[in-house]
Amino acid sequence: MDMKASKKLGLKERYTLMTRDLAWDTTYQPMDKVFPQTAYEGIKIHDWDKWEDPFRLTMDAYWKYQSEKERKLYAILDGFNQNNGHLSVTDARYINVLKLFLGSTPPLELMAARGFSMMGRHMQGAGPRVACQMQAVDEYRHFQTQIHSISNYNKYYNGMDEFAHQQSRMWYLSDGKSFFDDAITAGPFEFMVAIGFAFEYVLTNILFVPFISGAAYNGDMAAMTVGFSAQSDEARHMTLGLECIKFMLEQDPDNLPIVQRWIDKWTWRGTRKLASVGMMMDYMLPKRIMSFKEAWEMYVEENGGALFKDLARYGITIPKCFSQTIEEKEHVSHQSWIGFYMKPQATPFHTWIPTPDEMDWLSEKYPNTFDQYYRPVLEFFDAQEKAGKRFNNQTAPMNCQVCVSTIKFNEPGDPMEMCFRETTYQGEKFHFCSDHCQEIFEHEPEKYIQTFISSHQVLQGNCEPEGVDVNAPDFQPGKQILDYWKLDKRALGDFNGSEDQKNFAAWREQATKN
């Protein structure tokens, strides 16, 4: 006998009932007053119900799966920590990648949580509102779990404890901060393109997939579980970003040029942000699994290319910067690492010259550029270091007014020439790392003249520890910048000879002998 229980609702019905069916149109106030931000960017929407989350995830299922993810994650973290996991990483240089990650990533996750909370309020349709709400909770989870996973390392190694203070003050963290500040101060639709598309689709794929896969093979189970757990949410986030782009393009043909401009802008901003991830992969993982160039080809060139080809049916063209990003994939990771190596007194993580076999790996992975342009620089620095003349650039960096990267990338087509652009706006000069950043500035100069650039602020006396009298006759701007940054002096400079290096060696010795 067929004794089937009454079938539960299908996914589509459940999604409809638990998202759109729970929403209502307001009557005391007109909808456009309740959702005042959806019109001013010029995006025209005719039917919000056309937006559907393709995952069809409802809030009850969301909590169920997210709690399962958390249980797995914390079980692994506990196991890793209880087992002295920090001593099982390939070598102590690896820990510096976590210091960089801690300063640059969790604070951005928190900004994403804030941004998506705002989207969850301001998007008029129930579909995007629910999806944005979930994403806000996800981002908050990433912010917390990343800090939790690294907190165990903080008990043993230097330079991690002031990341929150440093986030909005330190020169090299300004690029990420500016990315999110730019996005969150834009309108809701631009925010969705900036974060949902550029950050999730382009950027996190490289950070949380090949980089994390690398972290796993460097013995860091904590970073692995946090990274993959975060990325399992990112699959949903990318889908939301992509859905938003399609939705705008399908709603009205007038939206096309606006969306195109955002795609151009944010593809470039995402690319600039990725330079430091490239350096993490190529220089900071002692055991390498994939070069940044290979990751770029897989996740940006092919995957991004597939998306642009697909969006061509709406009239979207490949972003103008795309060919330059392809040229730069063979350069940026080297330029970034060399840039950081040259400033040993200005970061809470150590740098080093790659070992000879690591240089050979780089030659093999970058046959067109490494031996010709970057090996000679690194070998020169190595010789200087060994001769007791360690290169130390003590000047403040020059930063791009838009992406806030230090100006260090090469002129397109000429790796020996530094790319530098400038423009004058209202009698003041502004500097850029590229044509693309200059173009972004020129479209919205009033926004970007407000950019926080640490080097400028130092000279204006705005970066001093408490109690310093900037009007004193003998005041020297920036003299106490390390205190202003709350920089742990044990974490500065070369890995070779550092306290971390000595401690790690001693502790590992203890862990294997009686």
Add this chain to the structure above:
Amino acid sequence: MSNAFIAFQKNDDSRCIVEAILEDNPNAMVDDQPSMVKIDVPNRLVIKRETVEEKMGRAFDLQELQLHLITISGHLDETDDEFTLSWNS
């Protein structure tokens, strides 16, 4: 033609899911990477609940994919029976 792809953390559940994908997508290409696995299929990748259940020997809700997923590429459509990623180009 572009590839649709999906990547999973390596574990027992995802091993069955990958087997199911290979059975239902004859053009699938498997890329084994440290601690993860990525599967590319030209144009369209489908995961069928029934096939996954057969491989796992238990009932499977496609939303459980959320637990093992790392990344995806392509437009998604998810129903009770199929999880599909595709490109329109």
